[in-house]
Amino acid sequence: MTSGSPAVARRREQLSDFLRTRRARLTPADVDMVAVGRRRTPGLRREEVAALAGVGVSWYTWLEQGRDINVSNEVLDAISRALRLSEPERAHLYLLTGLNPPRVGGADADVTPELRQLLDAWSPRPALLQDKYWNLLALNDAAKTVLGYHDTDQNCLITFFTNTRYRGMHGHWATIAPDIVAAYRAEAAHSPGDPEFARVITELTAASPEFADLWARHDVGAPIQAVKAVHHPEAGDLLFDTTNLAVANHPDWHVILYNPRPGTDTEARLHRLQRIRLAAPA
Known part of the structure; x- marks a missing residue:
């Protein structure tokens, strides 16, 4: 994601909102995880999404905050799987990070x-x-x-x-x-x-x-x-x-x-x- 323009800033805000709302709709049971401790807010924690996707907690936090970081198709696909995104949602995630969604199957x-x-x-x-x-x-x-x-x-x-x-x-x-x-x-x-x-x-x-x-x-x-x-x-x-x-x-x-x-x-x-x-x- 590149920085600078108001359009990019708006896209980052939308990315942040999108990831937070997708995370909030899931429970640990939805992704076969054991809930640990009390939860002040509904949904998965950032560290749980990071663990499911196989990425660092800090990196995922920066992504969800809309910071200017490098992303790849492989990582976006891993996050899509972790958050149980539908195909339209996966494509939307790609677009919000400034990448073109890849073709799926035949x-x-x-x-x-x-x-x-x-x-x-x-x-x-x-x-x-x-x-x-x-x-x-x-x-x-x-x-x-x-x-x-x-x-x-x-x-x-x-x-x-x-x-x-x-x-x-x-x-x-x-x-x-x-x-x-x-x-x-x-x-x-x-x-x-x-x-x-x-x-x-x-x-x-x-x-x-x-x-x-x-x-x-x-x-x-x-x-x-x-x-x-x-x-x-x-x-x-x-x-x-x-x-x-x-x-x-x-x-x-x-x-x-x-x-x-x-x-x-x-x-x-x-x-x-x-x-x-x-x-x-x-």
């Missing part, structure tokens, strides 16, 4: 049936779910047939540069590629040192000289809001606007819905393509 396992139903219900229009790394968490069949995604595609940025079918269906690919890379750099800048951003960038730099050249420019830009143009081999020219929706319980996840551009025949072409696909033999 993202695909957390995609709810309701989210998948939303994507499927959007057909014959494309829809997909991605995280802040632009990893593809789920997509409907239309995203594959209309936009050119494969079952093996796992990241939208990697797909953009390495999937030849996808590239072939996007006539303005070369024009928008610099803006795509600039938007990704801006996204990654919010999480310096994040290993998942580093993985995507390293993998794509090795796989695509075009990406490597664009990344070396160090351009930074806002997310692209332009009309998406697709030339489909069966449906012809398609134009989409996109709607980007954040997922309430996963703020780093976004549902992207592709809306046929008003004033075009894209909607009719999509339905015609769907009828062709349904009529085709399995």
